Amino acid sequence: MTFVSNLINGISLGSVYAIIALGYTMVYGIAKMLNFAHGDVIMVGAYASYCTMIYLNWHPLLSILFSIVVCTILGVVIEAFAYKPLRRAGSLAVLITAIGVSYLLQNAALLIWGSTPKIFTSVVNIKPLSLFGGKLTITAESIVTVAACVLIMIGLTLFTQKTKMGKAMRAVSEDKDAAELMGVNVNTTISTTFAIGSALAAVAGVLLCSAYPTLVPTTGSMPGIKAFTAAVFGGIGSIPGTMLGGILLGIIEIFSKSYISTSLSDAIVFAVLIIVLLVKPTGILGKKVTEKV
Amino acid sequence: MDRMVPYPSNSIVPERDVDKRPVLETHHLGIDFGGLTAVDDFSITVGRSEIAGLIGPNGAGKTTVFNLLTNVYQPTRGDIILDGVSTSRKTTAQINKMGIARTFQNIRLFANMSVMDNVKIGMHNSINQNLLSAFTHGFGYRRSEKASRDEAMELLEFFNMEDVAGAEAGALPYGAQRRLEIARALATHPKIILLDEPAAGMNPSETAELMENIRRIRDNFNIAVMLIEHDMNLVMNICEGICVLDHGKVIAKGSPDEIKSDAKVIEAYLGKKKEADNNA
């Protein structure tokens, strides 16, 4: 039974990674940049939800909505002020700017909320599900997280396949200049991508802190890095690949924690990532890109 | 034997080279890209001091042949024999050491480095300098650097580029960049040099100079030249053997005169006669 319960915990943690990783993947696919500030948007989302629930006594659902709005605006603002002016600059310049934004968010959070951890109250007030006469308990958070992840994946797939904006996004990610010549508004498309990615970050932040309730200004950075590796692991730029990468990463992490070593679990997660990339250099579901000579 | 210029032939090349081992042979070379055959059954022979031409309509697979010869793409089928030795399972770098140098259709210089450094990089495998002397600048560093500088200068003089030796390669005018790319390829001491559209984007006087240069390269360095070119004037003037490629297959081989009158070649370039009639 511990195996099953570990598996469920792994899938649940993996779902959070997957939701975060989707934000990375979409932005990477379209703006070809590693948005290192993405992890910190998660943290802001979690704080936004925490504050409204604790200080204003808002209903959890309302607080989630508020957090989504805050993060969406934050994402669009960051893109407009920090990344848009660098659209034609080298990728390293954008990377360093993203790191600057990440420092900015972390230190702003440190000034506002201090370094003492806040204890996040779960947004899910449902009793855990007990199966097999109590042998296996599944927390409501797990169920909600996995459900949210599945819904988001279906929603995003439909969005990118069926809607006009989704098609514009795919066009921009294939060839920005050609898309622009075909009348796609590249700026709006990139802004929308950041908005969606950041909204997902808010959801991920709330779900992450519901399961692991310690909230500090650096809460987002490690899950951010891991989610990014998850995106690369599954094949960055591909929605199903990213999803798969996130969930696998969660499962590997939980399993190595419970069967091998708690303190070495991160090392194992990263080692698996390296092995996968060496065998399949563009990730599990990534496309092979060949250079034209 | 499957010669680039069929023997016996009225062309002068085989007479000169026929008793020597060919510098390059390919046997039934082919490559598929995801089920699509890009080049198939490509068999040629190039003489030791031959100037050979590879022509064909756009998308015929000419550059792909060069990429196969230098193992930028790995052949799906067939063999490449360079001066009697098979190049299979060799890397691009090893093939260059064996004697194939090339230029690129879209110029690939080391744009941020000086013209001199570009040529020196071409001489990479002939410069006698180990890592110890690289890190310490002792142990024969000065001697090897001076030797490489002198040889690079000679090559630049050959192309009338000695004045721009210190300039940044990326800042050179287009024609000079093309010449530098050839100089860099020659610096690797090849047995055969592959030129991918050397006259692209050049005006008539530059093209004339290029033709002269190609002949001088063959005579001075005593190597074979194989070129891809769309400028038929250039090809018919300097090439001794020509191979025509269409849809990845060789449709004709022979001397310029033979190629000019070949029905298949005319068809490949101008379309079928029937269609032309229908259109008219």
Next chain:
Amino acid sequence: MIKFRSLSKSARTGITSYSIILLAFAILFPLQNLGIINHSISGQLVPICTYIVMALSLNLTVGFLGELSLGHAGFVSVGAFTGVIAASSLQDKVSPDPLRLVIAIIIGGIFAGIVGLLIGIPVLRLRGDYLAIVTLAFGEIIKNIINCLYVGVDNKGLHFSMTDIKSLGMENGRVILNGPQGAVGIEQIASFTAGIILILFTLFVILNLVNSKAGRAVMAIRDNRIAAESVGISITKYKLTAFITSAVLAGMAGALYAMNYSTIAAKKFDFNTSILILVFVVLGGMGNIVGTIISTVILYMLPELLREFSDYRMLIYAIILILVMLVTNNDRIKLIRANASAAIMSWLRKAMSRTKNQPKGKEDAHNG
């Protein structure tokens, strides 16, 4: 005497960078010994020196080889801890401090180089962002493993364990590495002089490498991999050469850095440190040696200089970082700067010519 401007670019870089370092030493060394500069700055001298070496060595990978590495702190870490272990275990055997320090730095460099080789062979096959993410992963793995490592020394030699101190099985030995707490009881034998010598050594190695056959091959790979292969350069060999050199120098810096503190934990060399070093390199200019030295000093001192803003200093640091990137990389701002400087130059030229031949200048003004 040869004019400075007529020298080749690389010779100028060499002269400028060596003189900056020697000048800094000539000024700061007496000041430090006389106790004129305040304690907080004097304590920063060794870290600044080591960060310069870390940044210069990373510049070899990022600027000259053109591969983004996000795990440079991992090599620093390997060097730091192997260096500390070497110095601690030789404490009773090699008595002169400087000699022990040199041995520690060399051991640190060698082990970082070995790790660089082990990582480089698989990693350098990957390209671009994938390489970046794998170096990041390796950095985290190194941190994680050192976090679980227990090392002690007694008269029988070194003892290693991955579980706890007890399992080292020592009788009245000394613990060197204590798991998550890191290295403890380090003798602080690092000195500013050693830092300067290490920088000079680093400059010597990097500048020599860049102006050699191997260095040209490395830069050729950066500029155009396919063309480099086509002229017979073995990509793997030269990528590894640059990568391992970079790792060795980072490891040496790590050893010296660790010897400046009494305790040091593995989490000091995490992802954020890698990023910090990368920021020094990018702001200093990729492949720009002098720029890297200057940007490291300024950016390292910036939080210190912003100390009066206390809580706000890191926030201000972040804003400065973003603004600098925007100002130096935005096309429109670049254009404004270029136009402004062109306008100033032409105005200066006009002013000059006016003073030279006044009547003509006046006429021009009338006509205008």
